[in-house]
Amino acid sequence: EMQLVESGGGLVQPGGSLTLSCSASGFTFSSYGIHWVRQAPGKGLEYVSAISSNGGITYYADSVKGRFTISRDNSKNTLWLQMSSLRDEDTALYYCVGDGFDIWGQGTMVTVSS
């Protein structure tokens, strides 16, 4: 079964940092681009970031550019989202999503609050 599992969420103060992880199984991770999509409580989906299969191409939404960094290690079937200078509006459930948007993790919750 193709699966993505996120971890690393938690409570962080405004201005703080947090790193999310996404572990893949059941498919050839190195062949897939991966996206991060977030959903604020009670709100819709927002596209956040993406990385190509070999890590050579990355994308960031304007709302996180300069603050978030996406990376991957295909030998470990793992993807990371390093988040810094966190703001209240970054509070959301963060989903790791496979290319094609057909594989979604269960999400990891990030809460930015003092």
Next chain:
Amino acid sequence: QSALTQPPSASGSPGQSVTVSCTGTSSDVGTYNFVSWYQQHPGKAPKLMIYEVSKRPSGVPARFSGSKSGNTASLTVSGLQAEDEADYYCSSYAGNNNYVFGGGTRLTVL
């Protein structure tokens, strides 16, 4: 990048058909045939229902169909069933490795 525009709610009785619209611009929906639709039940992750405007992933019932005209995409659910009650989101490729989502539509089965 502005979100795609969806009606906040839609409804229909069991067995009926309902259509949800998703309006973008010539920079996203109007240019690219990479429109997708997702179903999200409360507390669950979104599930891909339609991709590339009208294609259904394996396992998605044929009751779900998608189409596009100009800058507006549509999702039609035919033969509504109770389990179709959920939030539905559209998304579109917007160029330069960017995707944009709609605000979501809550579908109620009366």
